[in-house]
Each structure stands twice: as C-alpha cells, then as structure tokens.
Amino acid sequence: MSQMVGRQSIVFDKPPHIEAMASIVGKKEGQGPLGHEFDRIVEDPKFGEDNWDAAESKFQNETARLAITKSGLSKEDIRYIFAGDLLGQLIATTFGIAEFEIPLFGLYGACSTMGESISLGAMTIAGGYADYVMAMASSHFASAEKSFRFPLEYSNQRPFSATWTVTGCGAVIIGKNTGIARIDGITTGKIVDFGVKDAMNMGACMAPAAADVIYRNLKDLKVDYDYYDKIITGDLGYVGQTILIDLLKDRGIDISDRHYDCGIEIFDRVEQDTHSGGSGCGCSASVLCSYILKQLESGNWKRILFIPTGALMSPISFNEGQSIPGIAHAVILSSEERKR
Numbered sequence: 001m002s003q004m005v006g007r008q009s010i011v012f013d014k015p016p017h018i019e020a021m022a023s024i025v026g027k028k029e030g031q032g033p034l035g036h037e038f039d040r041i042v043e044d045p046k047f048g049e050d051n052w053d054a055a056e057s058k059f060q061n062e063t064a065r066l067a068i069t070k071s072g073l074s075k076e077d078i079r080y081i082f083a084g085d086l087l088g089q090l091i092a093t094t095f096g097i098a099e100f101e102i103p104l105f106g107l108y109g110a111c112s113t114m115g116e117s118i119s120l121g122a123m124t125i126a127g128g129y130a131d132y133v134m135a136m137a138s139s140h141f142a143s144a145e146k147s148f149r150f151p152l153e154y155s156n157q158r159p160f161s162a163t164w165t166v167t168g169c170g171a172v173i174i175g176k177n178t179g180i181a182r183i184d185g186i187t188t189g190k191i192v193d194f195g196v197k198d199a200m201n202m203g204a205c206m207a208p209a210a211a212d213v214i215y216r217n218l219k220d221l222k223v224d225y226d227y228y229d230k231i232i233t234g235d236l237g238y239v240g241q242t243i244l245i246d247l248l249k250d251r252g253i254d255i256s257d258r259h260y261d262c263g264i265e266i267f268d269r270v271e272q273d274t275h276s277g278g279s280g281c282g283c284s285a286s287v288l289c290s291y292i293l294k295q296l297e298s299g300n301w302k303r304i305l306f307i308p309t310g311a312l313m314s315p316i317s318f319n320e321g322q323s324i325p326g327i328a329h330a331v332i333l334s335s336e337e338r339k340r
Contacts, residue, residue, distance in 0.1 A: 003126070006220025008213075011185035016125035017336075018172045019132075019179035020071035023289040024063045025282070026141070026167030032267045037290035038168075039066060045142060045167065052142035053091060056169075059282070060085070060096030060138050063169040067134060071173040075100050078173070079130035082117035084108050085138045085281055086165075092138055102134070110310030111206070111235050112189070113137040114170065114285040115329030118306075119186040121174045122331070131175060137308075138169035139280030163202050163237045163263055163279035170285030172293075181296040184303075184332040187220060189213035191312065193325035199313065202279050202324075203240020206309035209326030210236060211247035213307060217330050218253065229301040231255050232292060233328070234284030234308030235263035237277030262287035284308040296335045306331045 005011045023038045030041030040062070047055040060083065068075055081100070084107035085092035093106055109116040117135035124130050144165040174183065192209040210233050218225060225231065236244055241264060245256050262284045263277035288306060295301045309328040317324075 005185070006216070008190070008216050009185060009187040009220035010123065011221070012122065012126045012183065014126060015182045015184050016122045016174050017177055017179045018181045018183065018293065019175045019177055020067050020173040021171070021180060021289040021293050022063050022067035022070055023170045023286040024059055024066070024168060025286050028272065029166055029168050029266060029286065032272060034266055034287065034291050037294065038286060039290070052140055053087060054095070056085060056087070056092035056138055056140040056143050057096035059140065059169040060092055060136065061099070063138070063171045064097055064100065064134060064136060067171040067173055073132060073173065075102060078102050078132050078134050080105060080124060081134045081136065082107055082121045083134070083136040084113040084117065086110065086144050092140070092143070109327060109329065110312055111279055111281055111283065112308040112310030112327050112329050113281045114288060115234070115306065115308035115331055118172065118174070118183065118331050119188060119329055122183040122186060125174055125176060133174050134171055135174060136169065136171035137281035137285040139165050139167070139282035141165045141167045144280060163235060163276045164267065164274035165280035166266060166278045166283040166286065168282035168286035170282065170289035172289060178336050180293050180336070182334045182336060184334050186332065187213055187217040187330040189328040189330065191325045191327050193323055195323045197321070197323050199324065201239060202235070202311045203237045203276055204243055205311040205324040206326040206328065207236055207240040207243035208247060209328040210244050210307055210309045213328045213330045214248065214255070214305065215251055215253065217305060225253050225255050225258070228258065228303055228305045230258050230260050230304045232260045232262065232304055232306050235277070235279035236261050236309055237263045237279065239276045296333060299335050301335065303332070303334045306333055
C-alpha cells in the first residue's frame with residue numbers, strides 16, 4: 001500500500017516515534033515565558049568558547065549528547081544525524097557533532113530546518129533504513145546577526161517587523177518504539193516567493209509558504225483544519241501570523257482559534273522587546289523539544305501540525321537585490337495516548 005497521499009504528503013503505514021528530546025537555550029530565552037520548559041539554560045552567550053560560531057557548535061554538541069543520554073541509547077545506536085543551522089557551510093553543525101562520528105546529512109532549510117530534519121528522519125525509519133536517527137537544528141542570535149544583517153557593534157535600529165534570532169538548539173531521537181509522540185505523516189513544502197525583499201521582515205517572507213503547505217496538507221489528507229488541536233508555525237512572529245491567517249481566510253480556512261507560533265510564544269512581548277517575536281532554526285526546534293512535545297506526551301493535545309518556516313536568503317542574494325523566497329515543512333504529530 002502506497003504511503004504517498006495527494007501531491008506533497010506522506011502518511012506512514014507504521015508511524016515512527018519520537019523517543020527522546022532535548023533542548024538547550026540561551027539566557028534571554030530562559031527569561032521568557034517558556035523558560036521553565038527547557039532542559040538547560042546557558043547564561044554565557046559564548047558558552048565558554050572564544051567566538052559566537054564556536055558557541056553555537058557547543059549548543060549542538062551538548063544538545064545531541066543530552067538527547068542520546070535521555071534516550072538510554074549510545075551514540076553507536078544512532079545510524080544517522082539529520083541536522084543544520086543558519087551559518088555558511090553549516091559550520092555550527094560540522095564542528096558541533098564531528099566527535100560523535102555518526103553519519104551526517106547536513107541540511108539547510110533556513111528556519112524550516114527542524115521540519116526538514118524530522119521529515120527525512122521519519123522517512124528513513126519508516127523505510128527501514130535505520131533503527132534510530134537524530135533530528136536537530138540550532139541558531140544563535142550573535143552568529144546569525146553578523147552573518148545576515150549587521151555587526152553587533154554597529155547597534156543598528158531594528159524595525160518593529162524584525163524578529164530576534166533565538167539562541168538555542170533542539171534535538172529528537174526518532175525510532176520505531178513508542179515514546180513521547182508519534183509521527184503520523186509529513187507534507188513537504190515548496191518554494192513560495194511573493195517578491196518580498198525586506199530582510200528585516202522575515203514573517204512576510206515566510207507566511208506565504210506556511211499558508212501554502214497548510215492548505216496542501218488539508219487537501220492531501222482530505223481533512224478540515226479542526227482535524228488538528230493546534231496548527232503550529234515555527235517563527236512567523238506577530239507580523240507573519242497576521243499575514244498567514246489572512247492568506248488562509250482567502251482560501252476559506254480560518255485557523256485563528258488554533259494557531260500557535262513558536263516565535264511569538266518564546267519571548268514576552270512586553271518585557272523582552274523582541275519586536276515581532278523570535279526566529280531562527282533554534283526557535284521551533286527548542287520550543288518543539290520542550291513545551292510542544294510535553295503537551296503531546298501528557299495528552300493535552302491529541303494531534304498537531306508542526307510547521308517550521310524558513311526564509312531562503314543569503315547575504316549575496318540580498319545584496320544583489322534578489323527577493324527572499326520562503327519554504328515550510330509540515331509534520332503531523334500525535335499523542336501516544338490518542339492511539340491507546
């Protein structure tokens with residue numbers, strides 16, 4: 001029986017499971033509303049290293065190590081790692097996990113990377129190519145700012161549409177056994193470009209891709225939006241959330257009563273002044289591997305659609321005047337309790 005559904009989706013005959021999770025974040029993230037949900041909060045933004053990039057590598061190293069420990073497995077049990085970050089040539093990932101000596105699929109989906117890594121990891125397990133894999137993504141405020149925007153020393157004015165790159169990392173161990181949550185299926189997003197060129201408005205760049213993959217998921221599965229307890233985007237922020245809801249309303253879909261955005265929830269809008277909210281690979285990854293999966297594990301949520309969102313740009317493309325396309329990848333996650 002084919003597991004392919006519709007144009008862009010897969011529903012697994014034998015769903016893989018998330019068996020362990022780990023999340024490590026920075027000081028600012030730890031001071032936010034979800035601070036008590038993360039496994040570890042690192043007060044030093046350089047994590048004891050000499051530079052921001054090395055700090056992000058250490059976030060990956062420590063998070064991967066913690067996820068393996070919590071799973072009760074050894075690193076030799078993990079056949080593949082699917083991981084990525086925002087830096088050139090994925091250097092945070094490269095230097096972060098090299099010592100584990102686990103085969104790596106390095107991924108760049110911008111801020112959608114956690115959705116991409118879980119999707120590919122789940123397909124690998126469902127296809128019988130591994131017993132256990134790890135999916136992971138990270139970001140760091142300082143390393144991202146110097147790579148994509150301005151040197152921190154410049155102290156530039158940030159517009160209210162701007163988001164704050166999350167310093168953090170999230171990792172899951174995916175296997176065949178029951179655990180925290182079940183991966184029922186995926187919908188792989190396609191590149192959507194509405195011609196936005198404002199690198200300080202990531203929400204506007206990514207919202208069209210999120211709307212497209214949500215619409216496609218519902219059509220492929222032939223379900224209504226209330227099939228899900230929550231529809232969770234990665235890092236659209238307040239600006240992107242408004243655009244997403246309006247775009248879906250134009251298609252006759254109103255998700256406003258069940259939409260949750262990791263970028264909105266990770267920071268306190270009043271106390272922390274992050275303008276439109278949080279963003280970065282580590283935003284959706286860390287929130288998933290703490291608060292979201294805990295809600296599924298407890299049975300508070302029965303079924304969710306998890307949709308990390310990414311803006312596909314580089315300093316070169318931006319400086320050459322190119323638009324900023326978006327992409328989003330959707331993962332269907334269910335409570336183990338729902339199956340029982």
